[in-house]
Amino acid sequence: MASNKVVQFEAKVLKPKQSSEGDSWGFVVLPIEISNVFPRRGRTSANVLVNKHQFQQLLEPDGNKSHWLKLTEYNLNAASIHYGEQVTLTLSPVLVEPEPELSPNLKAALDSAPKALATWELTSNTAKIDWLHWISSAKQETTQIKRINQAVDMLSEGKKRVCCFDSSGFYSKSFSAPIAAD
Incomplete structure (x- = not known):
């Protein structure tokens, strides 16, 4: 069960160096002490508040035992956020992880x-x-x-967990935060 601890921090909104054509989004990397509030180093959902805009988002592992937060184009616009801007984010773990959408x-x-x-x-x-x-x-x-x-x-075969998958990327270094544009 996730904690209901609420954390607040400031971060610069970064623009990814690479994104799909026409796909505008930003991201912030969570400081490790903020990430530690969440129940796991792999993907986990967070309640997010920025500039009076509230939403729920899946945090992604950064491969360094922390997370990064994707800010979709909708969320950037709804919160009036621009790349390079310093913003105050308030995050808390969701109490019950929502059902994920299947491909x-x-x-x-x-x-x-x-x-x-x-x-x-x-x-x-x-x-x-x-x-x-x-x-x-x-x-x-x-x-x-x-x-x-x-x-x-x-x-x-009845297996409920994927075997031998490092969802944090720390041991395999398979996951990381996006690279920021210059």
């Missing part, structure tokens, strides 16, 4: 495998987030499809 490919695979779907439905939302993170962390679509098939096989 169409995973949903179709689970729908076609009753045993896997039954295990999925009994799996905690935190573990589901790890399954989705493991699948989506593959860089190539063919690898993602392979992981979906592996997930269905493991879930069909």
